[in-house]
Amino acid sequence: MTNDVSHSAKERLLWAQFDALQLGTGWTYSDLTKLQILVEDVYGDSHPGSIHLNQLSEQVKIGVYESGGKPAGFHATDICDGCAQGHNGMNYILASREVLTDMVELHGRVNPWDGLVLLSSCDKSVPAHLKAAARLDLPTVIVPGGSMRPGPDMSTSIKAGDISLRQKQKDNITQREIADYKLTGCPSAGACQFLGTASTMQCMAEALGLTLPGAALIPATMRDIGQWARNAGIAVMELARKGITASDIMTMEAFENAVMVHSAIGGSTNATLHLPSIAAELGLSLPIELFDEINHKIPHIANIYPSGTQVTEAFWFAGGIPMVQWMLRDFLHLDVLTITGKTLRENLDELEQNGYFERYLGYLHNYGLARKDLLTPLDEIQETGSIAILKGNIAPDGSVIKYSAVKPEMRRHKGLARVFDCEEDCYSAVVNGNIHPDEILVIRYEGPRGSGMPEMLMTTEAIVCDPRLNGTVSLLTDGRFSGATRGACIGHISPEAARGGPIAYLQDRDLIEYDIPNRTLSLVGTDGTEKTKEEIDTILRQRKQTVVLKRPELRKGIFKRYTDSAESAMKGAGI
Numbered sequence: 001m002t003n004d005v006s007h008s009a010k011e012r013l014l015w016a017q018f019d020a021l022q023l024g025t026g027w028t029y030s031d032l033t034k035l036q037i038l039v040e041d042v043y044g045d046s047h048p049g050s051i052h053l054n055q056l057s058e059q060v061k062i063g064v065y066e067s068g069g070k071p072a073g074f075h076a077t078d079i080c081d082g083c084a085q086g087h088n089g090m091n092y093i094l095a096s097r098e099v100l101t102d103m104v105e106l107h108g109r110v111n112p113w114d115g116l117v118l119l120s121s122c123d124k125s126v127p128a129h130l131k132a133a134a135r136l137d138l139p140t141v142i143v144p145g146g147s148m149r150p151g152p153d154m155s156t157s158i159k160a161g162d163i164s165l166r167q168k169q170k171d172n173i174t175q176r177e178i179a180d181y182k183l184t185g186c187p188s189a190g191a192c193q194f195l196g197t198a199s200t201m202q203c204m205a206e207a208l209g210l211t212l213p214g215a216a217l218i219p220a221t222m223r224d225i226g227q228w229a230r231n232a233g234i235a236v237m238e239l240a241r242k243g244i245t246a247s248d249i250m251t252m253e254a255f256e257n258a259v260m261v262h263s264a265i266g267g268s269t270n271a272t273l274h275l276p277s278i279a280a281e282l283g284l285s286l287p288i289e290l291f292d293e294i295n296h297k298i299p300h301i302a303n304i305y306p307s308g309t310q311v312t313e314a315f316w317f318a319g320g321i322p323m324v325q326w327m328l329r330d331f332l333h334l335d336v337l338t339i340t341g342k343t344l345r346e347n348l349d350e351l352e353q354n355g356y357f358e359r360y361l362g363y364l365h366n367y368g369l370a371r372k373d374l375l376t377p378l379d380e381i382q383e384t385g386s387i388a389i390l391k392g393n394i395a396p397d398g399s400v401i402k403y404s405a406v407k408p409e410m411r412r413h414k415g416l417a418r419v420f421d422c423e424e425d426c427y428s429a430v431v432n433g434n435i436h437p438d439e440i441l442v443i444r445y446e447g448p449r450g451s452g453m454p455e456m457l458m459t460t461e462a463i464v465c466d467p468r469l470n471g472t473v474s475l476l477t478d479g480r481f482s483g484a485t486r487g488a489c490i491g492h493i494s495p496e497a498a499r500g501g502p503i504a505y506l507q508d509r510d511l512i513e514y515d516i517p518n519r520t521l522s523l524v525g526t527d528g529t530e531k532t533k534e535e536i537d538t539i540l541r542q543r544k545q546t547v548v549l550k551r552p553e554l555r556k557g558i559f560k561r562y563t564d565s566a567e568s569a570m571k572g573a574g575i
Contacts, residue, residue, distance in 0.1 A: 003240075003241055003243060004035060004068070004241060006032075006034060006035055006112075007112040008032075008036060008111065009033070010112075011112050027070065031070040034068060035114040035240050036071075036113055036114050036115075037064045037069050037070070037113065037114060037117060037236055038072055038074060038111070038113045038115070038116050038117070038138075039060050039061055039064070039117045039119070039233075040073075040075070040104055040108075040116065040117070040119070040129075041053040041056070041074075041075055041118070042077050042100070042120045042121075042122075042125045043077065043119075044075070044077030044078070045077075046077050046078060046083070047079075047080035047082065047083060047122070048148055048186050048190060048191075049078075049080070049121035049122040049145055049148075049191045049192075050077060050078060050120075050122070050145070051189050052145065052189035052190070052220060053120070053121070055226070056143060056225065056226065057229075059226045059229035060117050060230070060232050062230055062233060063230040063231060063234040063235075063237075064117075064234075064236065064237060065233075066230075066233070066234060067237035069114070069236075069237050069240070071117075071233065076104065076107070078100060078124060078128070079124070080123075081093050081123055081197075081455060081482065082192075084454075085457060086424075086427075090454035091452040091454050092452060092559060093455070094448070094453045094480070094573060096128075097124040097127055097274075097277075098128075098562065098574065100124065100129075100132075101129075101131040101132045101135070104118070105132050105135050108132065108135075108136040108138065109136070114138070114240045115139040115140070115141075115236040115239060115240040116133065116136060116138040116140045116141075116236070117140070117141045117143060117236050118132070118140065118143065119142075119144075119145065119229075120143075120144070120145060121144060121145025121191045121198055122145070122198040123196070123198045126142070126144070126198070126202060126205055127201050127274035127277065130142065130201075130204075130208070130210065130278045131281050131574075133246040133250075134246055134247070134250060134278055134282045136246070137246050137247050138245055139236055139240040139243070139244055139246075140210060140245070140249075141232045141235050141239070141339050142205040142215075143215065143229050144191075144202035144206070144215050145189070145190060145191060145202075145225075146190045146217060146218040146220035146225045147190045147193060147217045147219050147311075147313045147316060148189065148191060148192055148220060148313075149188040149190070149193070149219065149220075149313065150193050150313060151185055151186075151193065152184050154311055154314075154367070155193075156192060156193040156194040156305055156311060156484075157185045157192045157194075158196075158306070158461070160185065160461075161458070161460075161462065161464070161484075162465040163178060163181045164458070164462075165462045165465045165466070166465075169431070188221050189221070190219070190220030190221070191217070191312070192484075193312055194306055194311065194312065194484050195265065195266060195305065195306070195307065195312060195315075195483060196268055196306075196483030197268040197274075197482065197483035198483070199216075199217055199312045199483070200265075200267035200268040200271055200483050201268075201274060202215075202216040202217055203261060203267065204258050204261070204274070204275065206321045207254075207257055207260075207261040207321060207325070208249070208254050208255070208257070209249045209250070209257075209336055209337065209338035209344065210246070210249060210250065210338075212235060213321075213322050213338075213348075213351055214228070214316075214321070214322050214351075214356065215232075216321050217313070217315060217316045217320055217321075218316055219313045219316065235339055236339075239339060242341060244341060249337050249338060249339060250278070250279075250282055251336060251337075253335075254336045255275060255279050255284065256294070256333060257332050257336060257344070258271075259286075259290060259294045260294055260328060261325065261328070262275075262386075262387070263291075263294050263295045263298040263385045263386055264301050264386075265302040265315075265324060265386075266300055266304065266307035266308065266386040266404040267387075268481075268482070269387065269402050269480065269481055269483070269492070270481075272291055272387065272389075272400050273492070273569060273572050273573050274572065275572075276288070276570075276571060277571075277572030277574040278572075279572075280571070288398050288570045292387075292519065294385070295385030295386060295387050296384065296385060297331070297385075298331060298384065299328075299376075300383045300385055301327060301375050301378070301381065302324065303373065303374055303376065304374070306485065307386060307405045310369070310373065310374050314364060314367060314369055314373075314374055315374050316360070317360045317361065317369075318361070318369075319356075319357050319360070319371065322347075322348065322357070323375060325344065325348055326348050326351075327375065329345075329348065332344065334348070383404065385403075385404075386404035387400065387401070387403070387404075388400075388401050388403050388516050388519055389519060390490060390514060390521040391519065391520065392520045392522035393536060393537070394476070394493060394502050394512070394521050394522060395490075395494060395501075395502075395503070395521050396494075396495070397494035397495055397501075397568060397570050398494055399476075399490050399491065399492055400490070400491055400492045401488070401489065401516060402489075403516045405486045406487060406488050407488075410471060410487070410488040411488075411516040411517060412514070412515045412516065412517070413438075413474055413488065413513070414511065414512070414513040415438045415439055415440040415512060416510070416511060416512075417440050417441075417442050417507070417508060417509065417510040417512050418435065418439050418440070418442065419442045419444070419506050420443050420444070421444060421445050421550055422443070422445060422446065422451070423443050423446060423456055423459055423479065426443050427458050427459045430459060430462040430463055430466065430469070431462055435463075435469060435473060437468060437469060437472040438472050438473070439474075440473075440474045440475075441459075441463075441475045441476070442476045442477070442503065442512075443456060443459070443476070443477040444478055444493075444496075444497035444506070445497045445550050446477055446478055446479030447493075447494075447496025447497065447499070447569060448496065448562070448566030448568070448569060449564075450478065450496055450497060450552070450563070451479075451552075451563070452559060452562055452566075453480050453566070453569065453573055454480070455479065455481055455485075456475065456477055456481055456482075456489070457481065457482035457485060460482070460486065460487060460489050461484075463487060464486050464487050470487070471487070474490070475487070475488070475489045476490045476491075476503070476521070477489075477490070477491050478491075478492070478493040478494065478498075478501065478503055478569070479491060480492060480569070488514075490514060492569035492570070493521075493569075494569050494570045496568070496569070497549070497550070498552070498563075499568075500549060502523070504547065504549055505540055505543035505547050506523065507526070509527050509528055510523055510525065510526055511523070511524050511525030512524065522536075523540070524536065
């Protein structure tokens with residue numbers, strides 16, 4: 001059964017100005033009775049992930065018009081982690097997820113829309129759009145903004161870490177090298193070329209069933225991305241007529257599917273923040289332990305930088321998320337509903353029958369690559385999972401590490417702590433050569449209540465780009481990491497320092513041990529000497545009685561609102 005009666009019909013009888021205002025924006029009289037679709041994007045000059053979304057929105061609108069509906073374009077521009085590195089702007093990045101969610105909710109509530117199409121590419125905008133979709137619970141389609149073209153020699157924009165480090169080291173780089181990177185590091189529109197949070201969350205939107213099959217990470221410069229956008233406009237009209245809403249698709253089984261896909265591709269640790277926060281909007285609980293449970297059984301099949309070596313464009317040519325789902329079909333809930341109006345099982349069977357999985361392999365061959373270079377056959381798998389949840393007396397509620405980006409020899413480690421109360425001090429110590437091999441760096445007061453939970457990318461890249469430290473130095477923090485982070489980096493430590501978590505009471509030369517296979521993270525000694533568990537418990541109790549927690553400076557605006565009320569990272573750090 002289908003329905004072509006707009007939800008706004010009743011409201012239009014309440015106040016004649018409603019129609020007059022819309023006619024004043026160029027609507028025709030017949031548009032007033034059509035199904036009306038909110039087409040919301042984050043278009044703006046903020047970064048390459050958003051600069052092209054207005055063009056995709058136009059394609060969505062054509063699809064809506066073709067199907068007899070009336071689209072209306074709204075915009076709320078997102079912001080970029082890359083532009084915020086190293087200064088106070090980074091403290092606002094995670095809070096922007098909440099603000100953008102609120103803006104879409106406001107746009108979605110003011111008019112009685114019949115459907116919703118959301119276009120975004122990047123770290124906080126895709127999860128914000130998914131949160132808003134859950135709140136509004138309209139017939140909804142997500143349109144990802146796709147992948148940026150690779151840099152020279154199949155490089156990625158994260159080469160900035162090496163460039164920026166050497167810029168700060170005297171006589172270690174030429175102006176030509178700096179200019180060459182700046183002119184080639186981001187050669188097109190689209191999300192950055194590695195499996196960072198932007199690319200990961202595009203994949204999560206697809207894994208949840210909210211995009212058309214194959215929509216995540218389409219090369220942003222290819223004709224295909226416009227076709228998928230056009231088809232999204234057609235798809236949302238079908239959903240509106242059938243009354244299929246976001247909550248019909250984003251079920252608990254769909255979230256479990258997303259976590260399984262995340263495990264298989266080696267996605268960003270930030271998904272452990274975003275997926276629980278999205279689920280909470282639907283009244284669903286996505287406990288952090290679920291990530292660990294799933295990562296114990298799902299094969300890690302994708303070879304995508306930074307866990308692997310290849311760029312996201314090549315991953316899409318290899319079959320992208322549909323191919324991953326096809327390979328994981330014995331693990332996934334295949335009967336979940338998707339925005340095609342069909343189940344995941346039906347979608348995959350249809351893709352296989354129409355030759356989709358082979359269609360783009362020729363582009364992969366242009367790079368001298370085969371599918372197995374991107375997606376390891378299941379019978380050749382070397383590793384299970386990619387993310388681990390570590391607990392112990394430093395992180396009683398949990399912490400997160402992407403072990404697929406950690407060298408095997410660093411998956412168990414014991415070392416002396418070097419403790420910093422902010423990332424800037426730690427970064428300076430790394431750049432100035434004041435950190436020694438085998439040390440475990442601790443950065444605290446960077447959690448949601450501390451400083452808004454910024455990412456530590458500048459510091460992690462400084463470590464891995466320093467041959468003296470790379471592969472021996474670990475980093476612990478109650479802050480978060482970029483999806484591009486490599487190395488032994490344990491984040492989201494909870495409770496955070498600002499809430500009086502144990503990380504607040506660590507000291508220089510404490511002996512810290514982590515064991516990824518056994519999922520532990522603990523203080524095991526002081527001043528370089530191991531202690532018994534009972535002695536450590538006593539030391540932590542004594543420190544808690546004497547150490548004064550660091551108090552934040554005077555704050556205002558959204559920064560104050562966010563840091564005053566943000567939830568634990570283990571619950572998604574929402575407000």
